[in-house]
Amino acid sequence: MWYEPPWPRSSPVSAFRDRRARLSRALAPLCALIAAGQRRSKNYPANTFPFRADSHFLYLVGRSIPGAALLLGGNEPELFVPPTSSDDVIWTGPTLDEDELGAKLELPVRPLPDLPDRLRDLRDMHTEVATVSPNEEATAEWLTRTLGRRIEARRGAALADGSADARLADALIDLRLPHDEAAVAQLSHAAIVTHGAHVAGMEATRPGIYEAEVSAAMVGAIMKAGLTVSYEPIVTVHGEVLHNETHHNQVAAGDLVLADVGAETPEGFAGDVTRVWPANGRFSATQRAIYDLVLDAQQHAISLVRPGMRYRSIHEGAARRMLAGLVDLGIFRGSVDGLAERGAHALFFPHGVGHLLGVDVHDMEDLGDRAGYAPGRARPVRFGDCYLRLDRDLKRGMAVTIEPGFYRIPALLEDQELTAPFEADLDRDTLARFSDVRGIRIEDDVLVTDDGAQVLTSHIPKEAAAVEQLVAGR
Amino acid sequence: MWYEPPWPRSSPVSAFRDRRARLSRALAPLCALIAAGQRRSKNYPANTFPFRADSHFLYLVGRSIPGAALLLGGNEPELFVPPTSSDDVIWTGPTLDEDELGAKLELPVRPLPDLPDRLRDLRDMHTEVATVSPNEEATAEWLTRTLGRRIEARRGAALADGSADARLADALIDLRLPHDEAAVAQLSHAAIVTHGAHVAGMEATRPGIYEAEVSAAMVGAIMKAGLTVSYEPIVTVHGEVLHNETHHNQVAAGDLVLADVGAETPEGFAGDVTRVWPANGRFSATQRAIYDLVLDAQQHAISLVRPGMRYRSIHEGAARRMLAGLVDLGIFRGSVDGLAERGAHALFFPHGVGHLLGVDVHDMEDLGDRAGYAPGRARPVRFGDCYLRLDRDLKRGMAVTIEPGFYRIPALLEDQELTAPFEADLDRDTLARFSDVRGIRIEDDVLVTDDGAQVLTSHIPKEAAAVEQLVAGR
Numbered sequence: 001m002w003y004e005p006p007w008p009r010s011s012p013v014s015a016f017r018d019r020r021a022r023l024s025r026a027l028a029p030l031c032a033l034i035a036a037g038q039r040r041s042k043n044y045p046a047n048t049f050p051f052r053a054d055s056h057f058l059y060l061v062g063r064s065i066p067g068a069a070l071l072l073g074g075n076e077p078e079l080f081v082p083p084t085s086s087d088d089v090i091w092t093g094p095t096l097d098e099d100e101l102g103a104k105l106e107l108p109v110r111p112l113p114d115l116p117d118r119l120r121d122l123r124d125m126h127t128e129v130a131t132v133s134p135n136e137e138a139t140a141e142w143l144t145r146t147l148g149r150r151i152e153a154r155r156g157a158a159l160a161d162g163s164a165d166a167r168l169a170d171a172l173i174d175l176r177l178p179h180d181e182a183a184v185a186q187l188s189h190a191a192i193v194t195h196g197a198h199v200a201g202m203e204a205t206r207p208g209i210y211e212a213e214v215s216a217a218m219v220g221a222i223m224k225a226g227l228t229v230s231y232e233p234i235v236t237v238h239g240e241v242l243h244n245e246t247h248h249n250q251v252a253a254g255d256l257v258l259a260d261v262g263a264e265t266p267e268g269f270a271g272d273v274t275r276v277w278p279a280n281g282r283f284s285a286t287q288r289a290i291y292d293l294v295l296d297a298q299q300h301a302i303s304l305v306r307p308g309m310r311y312r313s314i315h316e317g318a319a320r321r322m323l324a325g326l327v328d329l330g331i332f333r334g335s336v337d338g339l340a341e342r343g344a345h346a347l348f349f350p351h352g353v354g355h356l357l358g359v360d361v362h363d364m365e366d367l368g369d370r371a372g373y374a375p376g377r378a379r380p381v382r383f384g385d386c387y388l389r390l391d392r393d394l395k396r397g398m399a400v401t402i403e404p405g406f407y408r409i410p411a412l413l414e415d416q417e418l419t420a421p422f423e424a425d426l427d428r429d430t431l432a433r434f435s436d437v438r439g440i441r442i443e444d445d446v447l448v449t450d451d452g453a454q455v456l457t458s459h460i461p462k463e464a465a466a467v468e469q470l471v472a473g474r
Numbered sequence: 475m476w477y478e479p480p481w482p483r484s485s486p487v488s489a490f491r492d493r494r495a496r497l498s499r500a501l502a503p504l505c506a507l508i509a510a511g512q513r514r515s516k517n518y519p520a521n522t523f524p525f526r527a528d529s530h531f532l533y534l535v536g537r538s539i540p541g542a543a544l545l546l547g548g549n550e551p552e553l554f555v556p557p558t559s560s561d562d563v564i565w566t567g568p569t570l571d572e573d574e575l576g577a578k579l580e581l582p583v584r585p586l587p588d589l590p591d592r593l594r595d596l597r598d599m600h601t602e603v604a605t606v607s608p609n610e611e612a613t614a615e616w617l618t619r620t621l622g623r624r625i626e627a628r629r630g631a632a633l634a635d636g637s638a639d640a641r642l643a644d645a646l647i648d649l650r651l652p653h654d655e656a657a658v659a660q661l662s663h664a665a666i667v668t669h670g671a672h673v674a675g676m677e678a679t680r681p682g683i684y685e686a687e688v689s690a691a692m693v694g695a696i697m698k699a700g701l702t703v704s705y706e707p708i709v710t711v712h713g714e715v716l717h718n719e720t721h722h723n724q725v726a727a728g729d730l731v732l733a734d735v736g737a738e739t740p741e742g743f744a745g746d747v748t749r750v751w752p753a754n755g756r757f758s759a760t761q762r763a764i765y766d767l768v769l770d771a772q773q774h775a776i777s778l779v780r781p782g783m784r785y786r787s788i789h790e791g792a793a794r795r796m797l798a799g800l801v802d803l804g805i806f807r808g809s810v811d812g813l814a815e816r817g818a819h820a821l822f823f824p825h826g827v828g829h830l831l832g833v834d835v836h837d838m839e840d841l842g843d844r845a846g847y848a849p850g851r852a853r854p855v856r857f858g859d860c861y862l863r864l865d866r867d868l869k870r871g872m873a874v875t876i877e878p879g880f881y882r883i884p885a886l887l888e889d890q891e892l893t894a895p896f897e898a899d900l901d902r903d904t905l906a907r908f909s910d911v912r913g914i915r916i917e918d919d920v921l922v923t924d925d926g927a928q929v930l931t932s933h934i935p936k937e938a939a940a941v942e943q944l945v946a947g948r
């Protein structure tokens with residue numbers, strides 16, 4: 001059931017050993033059982049989605065082993081793996097036995113059927129065993145049976161403060177928030193492969209092509225490198241639909257293509273990048289004006305990244321910068337301060353400026369806002385800002401995305417309840433001149449260093465002229 | 475939550491209406507509730523696998539609508555869909571309202587919250603409501619709450635005979651086994667796109683390339699056409715691992731590449747094709763000998779396909795034909811009859827010759843062997859043959875795969891318990907001369923017609939010379 005993957009850029013075994021050791025120390029005397037999860041059936045049991053282990057498991061073990069579980073605490077960490085059947089060698093090939101796998105991982109590996117005895121020993125010693133809420137019910141049921149208490153799927157957000165599971169969640173957050181050297185190498189590798197995808201997408205684009213063809217070129221570049229997509233690709237001429245996952249439109253000469261596509265390494269680390277390019281290799285004057293405005297807001301937001309900076313302030317900084325640009329273009333009238341205070345930016349920028357990045361694209365979002373929001377902080381209630389997924393003070397080693405955007409969303413601009421407070425500020429005639437802009441978002445992956453932002457995806461063309469050259473250079 | 479997909483080759487609305495009407499008539503006075511299923515989280519709730527509805531739902535409705543449910547029986551079929559939220563228009567774009575969707579589908583569409591009342595009405599009329607076992611627990615829990623009785627996930631195989639659910643399963647099997655005109659058009663479209671994938675794979679192959687690159691070229695061809703893969707691609711130089719899903723090997727000059735890759739249409743219909751080609755564009759003499767032997771067995775098996783033929787006889791026919799070839803090559807000694815009777819073929823061909831094909835690659839395997847095995851028939855117990863997934867008498871309109879293979883599986887050939895009965899028949903010295911053959915499988919998709927087999931995938935190169943030309947023609 002487990003393989004030896006000579007994948008590109010595996011992290012050293014010591015990285016995982018260190019992570020496990022740090023978590024064990026932080027938890028003691030609490031123990032933790034972290035399940036990898038089960039293969040999931042697409043339409044019948046033998047036809048499954050590609051298996052991808054739970055992110056916490058992947059972070060601590062480094063490979064996706066279906067049905068496995070990591071036990072931390074007590075003495076040393078132990079990995080419990082399901083026994084292989086005699087069929088496995090025919091259908092899925094030779095496997096490492098427990099000793100071989102243990103030697104590879106530098107971690108004692110034991111058969112999963114031994115786990116109940118081990119847990120009984122811990123109970124006899126009155127040791128509590130915490131766990132993380134899994135993403136699917138089959139693993140929740142397995143954990144429920146195994147730990148003898150009710151574990152619900154996808155309930156990480158609702159942990160009772162002070163409970164063993166909450167303490168484990170908080171320890172995992174503390175561990176995973178600042179990226180270690182191996183994690184930074186993984187994020188950098190994901191960024192390099194993500195670069196290849198975006199260049200392939202720009203190079204493939206020409207008027208008349210279908211979105212599906214551009215998407216295929218981008219995903220193909222990721223697959224070729226032995227990686228997978230970290231989320232379903234957004235490749236669309238309707239960039240105003242924020243999470244558009246359909247790819248059936250034909251790209252017209254005057255269209256902008258918005259591509260939000262990222263690669264994921266076998267250890268789970270994600271790239272998450274958005275670029276926008278003109279189908280015919282040349283931005284119109286109106287497209288260029290908005291593109292440069294979004295790019296300016298993004299660069300400004302990146303310039304604010306440094307240890308100690310509150311992420312919400314970066315969001316607000318990007319929003320203000322965009323408002324200033326919109327006032328310059330005449331789309332908004334009045335003072336930037338006044339507009340910002342009333343949240344006018346959300347009419348065109350109705351989402352947060354970014355989120356944590358790591359083994360998950362929205363890192364640790366399985367724990368709800370517990371990871372993204374510092375204790376005592378909660379989501380803004382105002383429309384648009386309420387989608388902000390992160391509000392912590394940045395620390396060295398954190399990785400975040402910075403991704404402001406401008407969208408003309410008809411349903412939003414026609415929503416009188418939303419627009420009424422801004423009707424006097426909004427010059428709809430001027431806005432109408434920008435009708436060839438539907439949605440522009442520019443997104444990079446940024447590591448927080450002592451010197452400020454290190455843009456992991458800086459090699460992916462972003463200046464309008466550079467983007468045009470790649471598209472037109474075919 | 476539901477979109478208007480102008481996908482390639484949608485079936486006419488009347489096809490789905492006819493399917494629903496036929497099922498309703500077959501079930502009356504029983505009713506049926508068939509759930510589409512839920513989006514499934516990959517690593518946290520907002521990051522989901524691409525949504526693909528339950529196959530029975532897809533067969534009857536034609537589109538993947540997360541959270542929807544089809545109610546059949548009573549008066550006319552009704553589709554219940556989850557309400558859209560005001561966020562949806564921002565994140566997933568404009569949606570059809572219930573009336574618009576209903577007009578498209580020619581099917582009354584109602585909000586999902588109305589379903590409980592509708593079910594109460596049916597209960598008041600003492601009407602039983604059958605359902606199908608879903609593939610995941612979240613939908614099983616929803617069905618359990620909605621129908622007020624315990625519905626388990628993935629338990630289609632274990633239906634109590636005579637129960638309402640068993641009657642529904644049998645009616646679905648009767649309906650789906652012979653493909654209607656729209657289904658044949660879908661299977662043909664999947665076959666055409668699958669053709670493009672295999673040609674792309676052959677053309678991309680050269681010594682030194684990685685399996686992942688060949689796989690990317692094949693999947694890219696499928697994605698470009700707006701389709702998805704019907705199962706995780708097998709693209710490997712280790713064809714002896716039957717369901718090898720790793721793609722990390724480099725392809726050497728003398729290697730054979732085995733690619734088992736198929737496309738799936740948005741309505742769910744699958745292609746499922748295996749081809750094998752030499753990395754350097756030229757089969758060695760030993761590779762060619764085994765390739766031609768497998769091809770001969772496959773052609774022979776295809777020639778047996780006709781209405782009334784028992785599928786197990788086709789499996790046995792392919793096995794005998796392969797044994798005859800192996801005796802000719804000197805790998806086996808003795809009489810083909812004697813070898814076949816003792817199951818010697820399983821040493822090199824340890825799987826069934828194929829399976830049903832339709833909306834599922836293994837069509838209706840969610841119902842266990844209920845679809846694949848005619849009443850009163852059960853799986854063979856003998857090693858190898860026990861993997862046969864189908865044993866029905868073929869009928870006009872059924873689609874099946876025909877896919878014999880030859881594999882040198884070290885673990886199997888070294889298993890003394892398995893090989894002991896054949897040690898006297900097996901010429902291991904001769905076998906050793908074929909060491910450059912690891913695994914060869916040749917698979918086509920075949921429709922049963924009154925005139926015999928119609929090979930839907932006949933345009934995909936298969937003769938050794940044609941395959942060589944495509945690989946070397948780069």
